[in-house]
Amino acid sequence: MSMLLALYTTFIMGMVLIYVGRRVRPMRGIGIAFLGLSTILLTAVLYPGWNLDVVGYVMLVMGVSAVSMGIYGAVREVLREGG
Numbered sequence: 292m293s294m295l296l297a298l299y300t301t302f303i304m305g306m307v308l309i310y311v312g313r314r315v316r317p318m319r320g321i322g323i324a325f326l327g328l329s330t331i332l333l334t335a336v337l338y339p340g341w342n343l344d345v346v347g348y349v350m351l352v353m354g355v356s357a358v359s360m361g362i363y364g365a366v367r368e369v370l371r372e373g374g
């Protein structure tokens with residue numbers, strides 16, 4: 292149950308941060324990272340014990356790449372703004 296709560300929380304937080312990212316550009320990258328984290332949590336919920344098949348591995352890779360791309364985008368925007 293707590294895993295589902297974490298999944299819902301990270302998904303909603305990612306969507307809110309992407310919306311806030313319309314004004315504060317680095318927040319969009321952080322929101323994408325949160326959505327990637329929710330994808331990883333969804334993989335953990337759907338495949339208990341991490342007994343992954345092909346779809347599970349694809350979900351896991353997509354989640355990890357979304358986290359890394361989101362962090363990269365946020366850092367790029369901060370550096371672009373002169374932070």
